[in-house]
Amino acid sequence: GMPPPPPGMGPAKTSYADKYPFKPSVQMKKFYWKPVRQHELSETVWEKTDFTSVQYLEPIELEKLFGAKKKAEAEKKETKEDENPYQNMIDLKRSNNIGIMLKHFKMAPSAIRKAIIEMDESVLTPEKISQLYRNAPTPEETELLSFFTGDPKELGKSEQFLLQLVSIPDITERLELLNFRSVFDDESADLVHHYNTVITGVEQVLNSNLLPRVCELILAVGNLMNYSQWKAPTLGFKVDFLTKVSDTRCTDNSLNMVHYLTGLVSDKQPELLQLADELSMLGNASRIPVAKLNADVSKMNNTMSQIKRLLKKDAENPEMTRFKEVLLSFSLHAKRELEVIGDLKNKLQDLSNQFLRFYPFAASLPIEESLGVISEFVLIFMKCHNDNEQEQANREMKERMAKKRQERVEAQALKKKQRASRPKKGLMDGAMATIRGGGMKTFRAKRGQPMNQSLEEFALAMEQEAANTPVIADDPLLEQAKNSPQPEPEPEPEPEQVQCTEELPTQVQMPVFEEQDSAALLEDMLANDELDL
Secondary structure (H helix, E strand, O other), X not given: OOOOOOXXXXXXXXXXXXXXXXXXXXXXXXXXXXXXXXXXXXXXXXXXXXXXXXXXXXXXXXXXXXXXXXXXXXXXXXXXXXXXXXXXXXXXXXXXXXXXXXXXXXXOHHHHHHHHHHOOOOOOOHHHHHHHHHXXXXXXXXXXXXXXXXXXXXXXXXXXXXXXXXXXXXXXXXXXXXXXXXXXXXXXXXXXXHHHHHHHHHHHHHOOOHHHHHHHHHHHHHHHHOOOOOOOOOOOOOHHHHHHHHHXXXXXXXXXXXXXXXXXXXXXXXXXXXXXXXXXXXXXXXXXXXXXXXXXXXXXXXXXXXXXXXXXXXXXXXXXXXXXXXXXXXXXXXXXXXXXXXXXXXXXXXXXXXXXXXXXXXXXOOHHHHHHHHHHHHHHHHHHHHHHHHHHHHHHHHHHHXXXXXXXXXXXXXXXXXXXXXXXXXXXXXXXXXXXXXOOOEEXXXXXXXXXXXXXXXXXXHHHHHHOOOOOOOOHHHHHHHHXXXXXXXXXXXXXXXXXXXXXXXXXXXXXXXXXXHHHHHHHHHHOOOOOO
């Protein structure tokens, strides 16, 4: 209970030189192992070992290979090395970690010690308290440094820091409590949130109107599936089975039982499809490990007991007055928060018991895993419903596409029929219509007629067409007026009719055309796939 003697005072050092069978003549590289203490040797491999019995070592070879410094330099500093057995007491990695932490503090180790005793919160921020706690002296370091009698300045910076800390009574426990105090508000808020989430999930299941009806439907289908004249129907099933309902597939494997059930309720009881909305918090609740929450609460209560013990121990220590005041104030605040958390913990326990009684499981499961079974079933239920809706949408789309294709085929057939019933017109009819109307028409060769008609045959056909047209005789009065001697304006010369006397080449191929509207022509070409787009 008494604090260790201040640095520089204490019992005389004990020499262990005679315990070593070999003594190096140079400074050697170190093994940074963690020693097993005397009281820990029992029933270990080291209980019956004796390193002094190893007589085949080669000290000279070891010094040559693993000597840290030259022999001459070692002889000069041999006395100094003997006076500082603590300088390399910690391994390199730990020494580096402490050095990095000291750079963040930007303070001497003695100033850090003073800040801890006086609870200077301008120095002891939550981040720095966490760093101090992670680098607190171990029990072995505390035991070794408690009897240090040399000059602290001869130690490394990391060892000086540890030396300052071990001079504070129960330093490791104090740093643990300070760290607990710095994170308590955040951790307690998380506990309250997580407890409330699980409580809400359990209450949603207990208050659900739809889940019992879905279970009832599954029971009815199951009894039909399991019918036996010599076996009484099942009156209920363990809720674990919910996640196995989808394992039953139809004969052709195209869908499972939950696909059938969701299709059935979609037609007959569509309100059951609101099951996921009614159990909206179930997924979050099933992912929170309640056992860990309870363990965290127990750990907090144990830490509060530690605070009480430390406050009693510091009651007569005037150096720790400020430390005691801060911890006392915090303990009152933490007690109130832990009472709220304790009430939530008890409420969840009561609701969990109700839930497990109302929905019996085949095996005893933690409450979050029990909620997870129902949550998984709800996900399967809604997924199968979505599958059904997607399948229905695909089926309707295929039907619409087939109907549109049929309508196009029927429309094309009707257009062909209408064109076939339309009277055909010859080339001269189209040409005369073009001359009379002053416009241009689109012509194309008649279907079914050869495309090898020569220009001579074409001209002969035109002459035959003209011969069949009645000729109007000249008016006698007009002939008499033309022969009279009276001057009159020079009449416009009539165009001479030039008769083709040369024989036209017979190799030129001229198609026979029929008159057709441009729009009608385009429709025909589209209908018969003659237009290459």
